[in-house]
Amino acid sequence: MAAGGYTGRILRVQLGEGNFKVEKLPPEWIRDYIGGDGFAAKLLYEEVPARCDPLSSHNKLIMSTGPITGTLWPMSGRTVFVSKAAQTGIWGESHVGGFIGPELKYAGYDMLVIEGQSDKPVYILIEDSNLQILDAGKFWGMKTHEVTAAIKREHCDPDIQIAAVGPAGERKVRFSSLIINNARAAGRTGMGAVLGAKNVKAIAIRGHGAVEVNDHEAFTKLAKAAHMRVRTNPQAQEMGKWGTWILTAVKQEIGELPTYNHRTGVFPGWEKLSGDYIRPRYTISDRACFGCSLGCKKMNYVREGPFAGTLGEGPEYEGLMAFGSNLGIADYPTTLKANQICNEYGMDTISAGATIGFAFEAFENGLITTKDTGGLQLEWGDSQTVIELLEMMGKREGFGDILAEGSRAAAKRLGRGTEQYAIHVKGLEVSGQDGRTHRSIALGHATGARGADHLRSLVVVDQLGYEKVARERWGADKLPEIIDPYTEKYKATAVVESENAYCIRDTLIVCWYSVSWPPIFWMKDFADMLPLATGEKSLGDVKNLTRIAERQVTLKRLFNTREGITRADDNLPRRFTHDPMPEGPGKGQTVDLEPMLDDYYRLRGWDLETGLPTEQKIRSLSLEWTKKYAPSH
Numbered sequence: 267m268a269a270g271g272y273t274g275r276i277l278r279v280q281l282g283e284g285n286f287k288v289e290k291l292p293p294e295w296i297r298d299y300i301g302g303d304g305f306a307a308k309l310l311y312e313e314v315p316a317r318c319d320p321l322s323s324h325n326k327l328i329m330s331t332g333p334i335t336g337t338l339w340p341m342s343g344r345t346v347f348v349s350k351a352a353q354t355g356i357w358g359e360s361h362v363g364g365f366i367g368p369e370l371k372y373a374g375y376d377m378l379v380i381e382g383q384s385d386k387p388v389y390i391l392i393e394d395s396n397l398q399i400l401d402a403g404k405f406w407g408m409k410t411h412e413v414t415a416a417i418k419r420e421h422c423d424p425d426i427q428i429a430a431v432g433p434a435g436e437r438k439v440r441f442s443s444l445i446i447n448n449a450r451a452a453g454r455t456g457m458g459a460v461l462g463a464k465n466v467k468a469i470a471i472r473g474h475g476a477v478e479v480n481d482h483e484a485f486t487k488l489a490k491a492a493h494m495r496v497r498t499n500p501q502a503q504e505m506g507k508w509g510t511w512i513l514t515a516v517k518q519e520i521g522e523l524p525t526y527n528h529r530t531g532v533f534p535g536w537e538k539l540s541g542d543y544i545r546p547r548y549t550i551s552d553r554a555c556f557g558c559s560l561g562c563k564k565m566n567y568v569r570e571g572p573f574a575g576t577l578g579e580g581p582e583y584e585g586l587m588a589f590g591s592n593l594g595i596a597d598y599p600t601t602l603k604a605n606q607i608c609n610e611y612g613m614d615t616i617s618a619g620a621t622i623g624f625a626f627e628a629f630e631n632g633l634i635t636t637k638d639t640g641g642l643q644l645e646w647g648d649s650q651t652v653i654e655l656l657e658m659m660g661k662r663e664g665f666g667d668i669l670a671e672g673s674r675a676a677a678k679r680l681g682r683g684t685e686q687y688a689i690h691v692k693g694l695e696v697s698g699q700d701g702r703t704h705r706s707i708a709l710g711h712a713t714g715a716r717g718a719d720h721l722r723s724l725v726v727v728d729q730l731g732y733e734k735v736a737r738e739r740w741g742a743d744k745l746p747e748i749i750d751p752y753t754e755k756y757k758a759t760a761v762v763e764s765e766n767a768y769c770i771r772d773t774l775i776v777c778w779y780s781v782s783w784p785p786i787f788w789m790k791d792f793a794d795m796l797p798l799a800t801g802e803k804s805l806g807d808v809k810n811l812t813r814i815a816e817r818q819v820t821l822k823r824l825f826n827t828r829e830g831i832t833r834a835d836d837n838l839p840r841r842f843t844h845d846p847m848p849e850g851p852g853k854g855q856t857v858d859l860e861p862m863l864d865d866y867y868r869l870r871g872w873d874l875e876t877g878l879p880t881e882q883k884i885r886s887l888s889l890e891w892t893k894k895y896a897p898s899h
């Protein structure tokens with residue numbers, strides 16, 4: 267029998283054979299990997315061959331949940347999609363909220379593994395033990411909201427949870443996403459292209475079971491207290507009111523609001539992209555994911571102007587930045603419209619916006635011209651051009667076909683020195699932060715397993731000066747440097763410790779908010795809760811949780827090592843290391859990355875010269891089994 271919290275079953279969809287297969291979840295995975303990201307890392311490493319084409323039948327798309335997914339624990343409705351990334355060719359993962367993760371658990375499965383390739387368009391139906399691969403010929407070409415509505419109608423079930431591929435995923439746009447029930451996106455690294463390449467248009471899930479935890483009474487008591495901690499936290503209350511838009515003003519104040527393709531961190535039009543401005547004018551209701559007591563999502567509507575009639579959730583801070591400040595646009599309706607187009611076509615907002623920013627700057631500097639763009643003038647602040655380019659990218663039409671490859675590949679194809687304006691790490695475009703004014707994120711972006719990642723190790727405590735929290739976590743001897751955003755010293759300590767805690771967060775799986783920011787739950791809270799949920803006593807030890815986290819970070823690194831990643835790839839765009847921040851509180855700042863990398867590898871037990879995990883580290887984390895799957899074998 268499975269430990270509490272788990273269904274104990276993995277569902278495989280074998281597209282080539284048109285079969286389903288239900289397997290037992292290996293019980294030792296619970297002790298060694300907990301769930302979520304951890305389970306997926308183990309499975310992906312073992313089953314996806316090194317150096318395979320991410321768009322081939324050899325790649326797999328994994329949907330994974332954790333032991334508390336679908337329980338009473340606050341914000342436990344999240345799930346993760348993992349694959350070899352279509353955009354970068356390395357480790358790919360994308361977390362998403364909403365209700366689809368709990369639905370998979372209620373249907374009776376901890377994980378879904380989609381393998382092989384169908385020879386015709388299909389969609390996958392999972393209704394408890396009713397498992398079907400159904401014809402999707404009539405849905406092919408539909409936008410995500412259209413196919414979502416059509417499948418719900420077809421099965422007469424408004425509550426069925428749907429992860430859909432849009433036209434972008436069908437056309438294998440490298441940064442295409444999966445859109446869950448019209449609004450939530452498994453956005454980054456190209457999960458839409460992986461599923462599109464398998465000829466799968468959608469995954470529809472409906473479950474009628476329940477999740478049984480090990481000690482119902484004690485778990486419920488702790489979960490209720492955890493909800494109260496969220497509900498009474500002043501910063502969580504602010505987040506509930508303003509959503510992530512709260513960040514626009516904060517970022518502007520500290521000079522870290524990406525503007526003009528990350529050239530600067532100060533945007534004159536920031537006020538029109540702030541929560542204070544947006545909420546009273548455009549927000550019509552608040553929304554929340556499964557089991558959330560914070561509720562950061564907002565439904566918005568544009569009443570007048572060129573984008574009148576646009577209705578949708580979002581964009582969050584990252585979308586506001588990507589289609590607003592970073593393109594010189596001080597207009598919320600443009601960002602909502604751009605966000606909607608991305609959701610309908612199924613494209614990642616961060617990468618789509620950043621790739622347009624790359625094109626704008628290359629055009630400004632005369633490296634590309636109207637001959638490349640098919641006559642389009644690319645100018646900062648031009649909303650209509652942004653909308654036009656997004657449509658072209660989603661359809662892979664004209665210049666949009668080049669941009670659909672993402673900024674790194676587009677720059678390679680265009681040449682002429684355009685590479686300098688592609689702001690990415692390992693092929694993934696940089697999110698809404700800037701290492702020049704926040705050194706720990708510089709290190710996080712450089713070392714992130716999936717590329718420039720703001721979710722795996724972003725240390726907020728240092729940047730926003732949470733001195734008390736910093737003292738408790740890292741010790742008084744590391745103050746004040748560890749919370750000085752302009753100093754490299756001790757930043758590896760903060761990054762490694764945060765990455766470990768977030769790793770456990772992503773195995774449970776719970777939302778970023780309340781763990782990463784505001785800092786409500788940390789390792790001790792997980793250690794107190796996990797034995798009650800699972801009955802596995804070893805998960806009640808913080809030291810053991812830290813070792814599990816280290817194992818996962820190192821396993822992802824080994825996955826990337828198989829694909830050729832070394833220290834040389836743990837870098838930053840030249841803009842952050844050589845171009846001083848031109849204005850704002852961080853004026854004159856650049857990143858000195860190498861000393862932080864040395865510290866990071868030392869703390870991780872990775873080789874300083876190559877950045878690869880040492881033999882000793884591999885042994886100490888019981889990862890010797892990975893050698894069996896190395897390319898030479």
Ligand code: SF4
Pocket residue numbers: 341363364553554555556558559560561562563777778779
């Ligand atoms: S805080 Fe926001 S993203 Fe997180 S679970 Fe709640 S509504 Fe979803």
